[in-house]
Amino acid sequence: MSKLDALESWAGGLLARLAPAARRTATREIARELQRSQRARIARQRNPDASPYEKRKPRSKNRLRDKVGRIKRAAMFAKLRQTRYLRAESDARGLAVGFARRVARVARVHQFGEIDRVAKSGPDYKYPARVLLGFTDADREKIRDILLKHLAR
Template sequence: MADELAEVERLAGAILRNLSPAERGKILRRMGIALAGSQRRRIAAQRAPDGTPFEPRKEKQQGLPSRGATCFLYPSGGPGGSRRVIMKSFTWGTGRMMTGFDIETGAIRSFDFDKVIKWLPVPDEHRNTSTGGRLRRRSSLRRKAMFRRLASARFLRAGVDDQGMWVGFTGKASQIADIHHSGLRDKPSLRGNAIRYPKRELLGATPDDREMLLDLLFAHVGTP
């Protein structure tokens, strides 16, 4: 973020040098906190410093029904081109075929998992009490914004040192953030294969950030 803030540093350098160490530290801390807050809001909005949206997550694999009752829309040759199927006590056959008792036809039928149009809730009267007719996810679908925890005040912090103020990630979070910020390769789990993550720039000062920092500085030195 240093390059983006070069203009602020150039304009503010002389002003800061004329402040006492205590006053300089006070305004730098205020500027750092404000900049960190701006970074969090932008990350929460899922946008890079240049305003472009983050590349979205890849869609999770579709849910697999449990072995209890299940309900879905399936292609048919009748009116509308599909019908609702309610199956009980089905099993997996060859490949991705589901075989079980089709309540509507009153017979054992097989259905191709990949042809299912849409999974539906199982009607209460047909639910299996042990499963509740729920879908079992191969992996949970996280609907929250990406980096929500990473960008929290616990990990994205601001501070002041001998060089001035800084805003960045701390501890292990800094390594995780760098992988996403730079689009590097990493293992999603200990046993998983390394993958390359899309580049999603997490830190960077925008023109609005620079204006905000200058406004804070000028307001501070202009206060009697």
């Protein structure tokens, strides 16, 4: 049984004890908190196990293409972590935190380390796995605290 299955079975049992309205409120709060924590972790450029993301591949120096087509050395995934793309949805049956629209494909390639085209007519590249969505120990504790708070009401 994976950690996610264990968390789901434990949290599912507790959520089943709540009335539907209270369950909606609890799942909404958990989804928002998970969205916040995922956004902050992506901004820190860390995997859920606290290891840093693998750095970008260094570019060879080519004076003719110095400015055109360059890779920016700013933090990766700055736009992906915006609320517009990193979505949290919840209802009485469950919750989901994930990426929306076309950026979901980019996120999937990086999440699992898949092969994708660098540019529209460019070469294929095997991206290293950079886990964008995942549970940390702090996330599990926060979920537990939120559930216990709602159960105590």
